[in-house]
Amino acid sequence: MPSEPLGVALVGCGTVGAGVARVLLEHADRLSRRAGRPIVLRRVVVRDPAKPRPVELPPGVLTTDIRDARADPAVDVVVELIGGTTAARRVVLEALEAGKHVVTANKALLAGHGAELFDRARRADRAVCFEAAVAGGVPIIRALGESLAANQVTAIQGILNGTCNFILSSMADRGVSYPDALAEAQRLGYAEADPTLDVDGSDAAHKLAVLAQIAFGVAARPDQIERRGIAGLDPMDIRFAAELGYTIKLLAEAWTGEMRNAGLGIRNEDSGSLSAIPHSEIRIPQFRTVALHVAPVLLRRTALLAQVRGAYNAVALHGDVVGETLYQGPGAGMLPTASSVVADLIDLAVGRAQRTFAAARLWSGEGSGFVVEPSERVRSRFYLRLLVADRPGVLADITRILADEGISVSGVVQHEAPEGDGAGPVPLVVVTHVAETGRFRAAVGRMDALPAVAAPAVFYPMGD
Amino acid sequence: MPSEPLGVALVGCGTVGAGVARVLLEHADRLSRRAGRPIVLRRVVVRDPAKPRPVELPPGVLTTDIRDARADPAVDVVVELIGGTTAARRVVLEALEAGKHVVTANKALLAGHGAELFDRARRADRAVCFEAAVAGGVPIIRALGESLAANQVTAIQGILNGTCNFILSSMADRGVSYPDALAEAQRLGYAEADPTLDVDGSDAAHKLAVLAQIAFGVAARPDQIERRGIAGLDPMDIRFAAELGYTIKLLAEAWTGEMRNAGLGIRNEDSGSLSAIPHSEIRIPQFRTVALHVAPVLLRRTALLAQVRGAYNAVALHGDVVGETLYQGPGAGMLPTASSVVADLIDLAVGRAQRTFAAARLWSGEGSGFVVEPSERVRSRFYLRLLVADRPGVLADITRILADEGISVSGVVQHEAPEGDGAGPVPLVVVTHVAETGRFRAAVGRMDALPAVAAPAVFYPMGD
Numbered sequence: 001m002p003s004e005p006l007g008v009a010l011v012g013c014g015t016v017g018a019g020v021a022r023v024l025l026e027h028a029d030r031l032s033r034r035a036g037r038p039i040v041l042r043r044v045v046v047r048d049p050a051k052p053r054p055v056e057l058p059p060g061v062l063t064t065d066i067r068d069a070r071a072d073p074a075v076d077v078v079v080e081l082i083g084g085t086t087a088a089r090r091v092v093l094e095a096l097e098a099g100k101h102v103v104t105a106n107k108a109l110l111a112g113h114g115a116e117l118f119d120r121a122r123r124a125d126r127a128v129c130f131e132a133a134v135a136g137g138v139p140i141i142r143a144l145g146e147s148l149a150a151n152q153v154t155a156i157q158g159i160l161n162g163t164c165n166f167i168l169s170s171m172a173d174r175g176v177s178y179p180d181a182l183a184e185a186q187r188l189g190y191a192e193a194d195p196t197l198d199v200d201g202s203d204a205a206h207k208l209a210v211l212a213q214i215a216f217g218v219a220a221r222p223d224q225i226e227r228r229g230i231a232g233l234d235p236m237d238i239r240f241a242a243e244l245g246y247t248i249k250l251l252a253e254a255w256t257g258e259m260r261n262a263g264l265g266i267r268n269e270d271s272g273s274l275s276a277i278p279h280s281e282i283r284i285p286q287f288r289t290v291a292l293h294v295a296p297v298l299l300r301r302t303a304l305l306a307q308v309r310g311a312y313n314a315v316a317l318h319g320d321v322v323g324e325t326l327y328q329g330p331g332a333g334m335l336p337t338a339s340s341v342v343a344d345l346i347d348l349a350v351g352r353a354q355r356t357f358a359a360a361r362l363w364s365g366e367g368s369g370f371v372v373e374p375s376e377r378v379r380s381r382f383y384l385r386l387l388v389a390d391r392p393g394v395l396a397d398i399t400r401i402l403a404d405e406g407i408s409v410s411g412v413v414q415h416e417a418p419e420g421d422g423a424g425p426v427p428l429v430v431v432t433h434v435a436e437t438g439r440f441r442a443a444v445g446r447m448d449a450l451p452a453v454a455a456p457a458v459f460y461p462m463g464d
Numbered sequence: 465m466p467s468e469p470l471g472v473a474l475v476g477c478g479t480v481g482a483g484v485a486r487v488l489l490e491h492a493d494r495l496s497r498r499a500g501r502p503i504v505l506r507r508v509v510v511r512d513p514a515k516p517r518p519v520e521l522p523p524g525v526l527t528t529d530i531r532d533a534r535a536d537p538a539v540d541v542v543v544e545l546i547g548g549t550t551a552a553r554r555v556v557l558e559a560l561e562a563g564k565h566v567v568t569a570n571k572a573l574l575a576g577h578g579a580e581l582f583d584r585a586r587r588a589d590r591a592v593c594f595e596a597a598v599a600g601g602v603p604i605i606r607a608l609g610e611s612l613a614a615n616q617v618t619a620i621q622g623i624l625n626g627t628c629n630f631i632l633s634s635m636a637d638r639g640v641s642y643p644d645a646l647a648e649a650q651r652l653g654y655a656e657a658d659p660t661l662d663v664d665g666s667d668a669a670h671k672l673a674v675l676a677q678i679a680f681g682v683a684a685r686p687d688q689i690e691r692r693g694i695a696g697l698d699p700m701d702i703r704f705a706a707e708l709g710y711t712i713k714l715l716a717e718a719w720t721g722e723m724r725n726a727g728l729g730i731r732n733e734d735s736g737s738l739s740a741i742p743h744s745e746i747r748i749p750q751f752r753t754v755a756l757h758v759a760p761v762l763l764r765r766t767a768l769l770a771q772v773r774g775a776y777n778a779v780a781l782h783g784d785v786v787g788e789t790l791y792q793g794p795g796a797g798m799l800p801t802a803s804s805v806v807a808d809l810i811d812l813a814v815g816r817a818q819r820t821f822a823a824a825r826l827w828s829g830e831g832s833g834f835v836v837e838p839s840e841r842v843r844s845r846f847y848l849r850l851l852v853a854d855r856p857g858v859l860a861d862i863t864r865i866l867a868d869e870g871i872s873v874s875g876v877v878q879h880e881a882p883e884g885d886g887a888g889p890v891p892l893v894v895v896t897h898v899a900e901t902g903r904f905r906a907a908v909g910r911m912d913a914l915p916a917v918a919a920p921a922v923f924y925p926m927g928d
Contacts, residue, residue, distance in 0.1 A: 023614055023785055027614070027616075027785075030616065031613075031614065033832075034613045034614075034823065035613075035823065036822070036823045131611070137786040137787065137789060138789060139606075139607055139610075139611030139612070139789070142603075142606060142607075142610065142611050143603055143606075143607075143611075146603075146606065146807065146810075146811065146816070147595070147603030147606050147804075147807055148603070148803065148807065149495075149498045149499075149806075149807050149810045149811075150487055150491070150495065150498075150802070150803045150806035150807050150810065151803060152491075152494065304771065304792065307768065307771050314790075319803065321487055321491075321799050321800075321802060321803040321806070322601040322793060322794065322799065322800045322803035322804075323601065323793070323794050323797075323799070323800055324793065324794070325601060325602060325603070325791070325792065325793030325794075326778075326790075326791070326792040326793065327789070327790070327791055327792075328768065328789065328790040328791075328792075329786060329787070329788065329789030329790065330786065330787050330788070330789075333787075335785050335786065335787070336785075336786045336787055338614070338785060339612065339614045339615060339783065339785040339786035340611075340786075342613075342614035342785070343610065343611055343612065343613050343614050346610075346613045346614065347610065347613075350819050350820065350823045351819045352610070352816045352819050352820060355814050355815045355816050355819075356814065356816060358500070359498065359499065359500045359814045360498075368497075
């Protein structure tokens with residue numbers, strides 16, 4: 001292990017950058033002890049040096065010229081924290097060409113340009129580290145790539161967007177409306193002024209694309225990931241879900257093989273892992289398709305992920321050797337994200353990260369042979385809520401359409417209409433057994449065309 | 465990275481050994497891809513080669529002579545899976561001297577002989593890996609040592625014994641007695657025929673000693689860890705805990721500095737991590753004592769760890785940079801434990817483990833300067849349940865004793881005695897604010913001497 005310092009340049013010094021700088025400056029002794037060598041902040045590249053920042057930088061560190069970082073032979077690692085994909089891509093490519101390792105928290109960059117960046121890094125014999133890109137302070141990248149390396153992961157369920165989870169928790173726990181919950185999230189600093197990329201599921205889809213590359217070797221473009229957000233979620237559906245024993249969470253999910261045939265989702269079983277599993281029960285899944293989506297999903301209230309409240313992130317992973325494991329923590333924020341960025345810097349200083357990067361061969365095209373399953377083929381249980389005229393025959397029409405598509409009903413909820421209110425449409429909730437998404441959607445299309453159906457059907461997949 | 469195979473010898477082929485052999489044999493392609501080189505099972509050393517095993521070994525692999533493993537130059541790693549400490553210690557020392565790396569799942573060995581083994585490994589320039597030693601399939605060793613390396617961990621709360629958690633879940637969820645829950649656990653294979661080391665907290669204390677070494681650099685001998693088990697836990701206390709909104713879990717806990725002054729426990733807060741934390745709130749704790757114990761603890765029913773049911777293990781970690789993170793999964797069993805053992809083998813094949821081992825300098829005496837806090841100094845809230853005569857003045861006597869010791873009461877529960885049953889003693893529950901354990905115990909001693917107190921007081925610490 002070399003004993004000379006590992007030199008670091010930060011590109012971008014917003015919230016996360018300031019957090020990284022603080023940890024490097026305030027805990028230098030600790031980091032040096034853990035890494036076996038000093039980790040030294042050499043440069044911080046910013047656009048506006050006059051802007052106030054929650055960190056005091058040593059003299060000579062702040063610069064507006066990124067070439068100061070690239071050209072400095074004492075800089076070993078460039079930490080890209082500017083976000084976006086255009087300038088960030090250039091920063092990363094030029095850093096690699098200048099012989100620097102790269103640490104990034106930029107999921108959109110990885111999801112969109114992973115193949116190009118990782119190829120360039122391999123050719124430059126440098127590493128790209130990105131623990132902070134998914135789930136902030138939760139070490140999910142190491143869990144998937146290193147701790148569970150003996151496993152083929154067969155399912156991933158993730159709460160990967162803290163903003164959405166905060167809004168959904170507020171709606172479920174306190175009965176507030178979507179606009180009010182969003183406004184509160186913005187007031188508390190949990191949501192951006194423009195929250196589009198969070199609430200439409202894009203941010204979670206970028207993160208899922210990164211996880212799917214590690215777990216399945218698939219290079220899913222974010223636009224290949226079926227995606228529904230939480231904007232416009234009706235409190236009525238949260239109430240019906242609760243009545244059925246479920247909680248609605250925005251989940252990023254990937255699942256393969258037999259996990260699919262049981263309806264999506266990882267089961268939170270009480271046991272089954274402590275005792276020796278009989279010989280005959282060890283199955284080696286041979287399924288080669290993986291379903292990916294981001295959607296509001298009804299999770300049983302007893303499921304572990306259903307308990308995750310507020311701005312936390314959590315990921316449940318099912319591996320074919322280990323069974324189910326779960327990881328939870330703060331999904332964003334100055335210091336939690338800095339914790340993951342600095343862990344990557346320590347790994348580079350120790351020399352672990354270089355070996356991990358070389359061995360993993362991510363975005364190299366050498367996948368595990370999985371392909372993304374077309375969304376209409378994906379099998380799931382469904383929650384379906386209609387607004388229907390309160391008259392005879394409607395339920396018969398709806399259940400007939402489902403039967404025509406080969407979909408069985410596992411439950412129906414229709415409350416008696418209040419007295420004297422008989423004329424308006426009433427909500428009707430149908431819960432199905434496992435069905436193919438394409439056939440379910442065809443059924444919904446036919447229902448929406450019924451004269452008795454007063455508004456487009458609302459439906460969500462159901463997990464376990 | 466070398467491309468020649470990594471040769472493995474298993475010493476012991478019980479449940480976990482058979483699982484490791486199966487994964488190595490059945491998933492050889494996968495492991496070779498992940499490690500960048502083949503991982504080959506060269507030897508399996510057993511006492512009785514005729515014993516039936518749930519794995520079919522290739523010819524020539526099985527042997528009864530450990531020297532076959534040590535002397536084989538094609539063996540790079542010895543995996544110690546025989547358990548116990550006497551023979552296991554010899555196996556590990558001799559393997560290191562023969563120039564082999566060591567992987568072990570043996571927490572008792574590490575807790576009792578860590579300093580000797582790690583010193584020998586460092587002198588032999590070999591690595592000792594032990595992900596499987598704590599919490600089975602949960603990658604808590606990597607989380608503490610690598611993923612959270614930027615942090616000083618300030619608190620650990622762990623459900624580290626699946627047998628105890630299964631028994632407590634059965635008692636709480638189905639109201640069964642301790643002996644019945646234990647018998648069921650034995651019937652289902654979750655508890656050994658002799659469950660002493662599980663139910664008396666020894667197993668959890670060994671695991672806590674290992675975690676405390678990584679997190680705090682303290683080499684706590686298991687007998688230094690204050691330890692109470694679950695044998696004899698009264699269903700009455702589980703019911704009172706539930707009435708107060710708590711669940712009783714056997715927890716292995718370590719906490720330091722200001723975490724202590726708020727009563728033990730990691731708070732399951734809804735938020736606080738997503739937004740930028742203001743500059744002034746970043747504190748660098750300078751506390752240098754760490755409290756360690758294993759005990760049944762009352763956890764708020766909404767706490768994440770309170771939701772962990774059955775034979776699962778889970779660990780909540782609080783780090784001064786990241787905040788709270790949580791890790792959960794199967795705590796034992798053939799395949800979950802094999803998942804962790806094989807992850808260590810992959811790390812050795814990739815070359816990561818050697819660097820991690822050299823950098824971490826565990827059990828080297830170079831701690832972070834923490835010392836174990838004497839148990840009587842440890843501060844906590846307490847649940848206290850007495851059986852008292854139902855007559856005037858008893859509550860006054862008890863609260864007076866607490867007041868004398870400077871302990872404030874935060875709640876009292878005494879139910880009206882059933883009609884016609886007034887003569888017998890009645891349960892009285894007192895919940896305290898944060899108090900020093902020594903003073904609380906002194907108060908309990910005085911209460912036990914009161915004529916109105918019919919049986920020794922029962923008390924448990926309370927977490928958050």
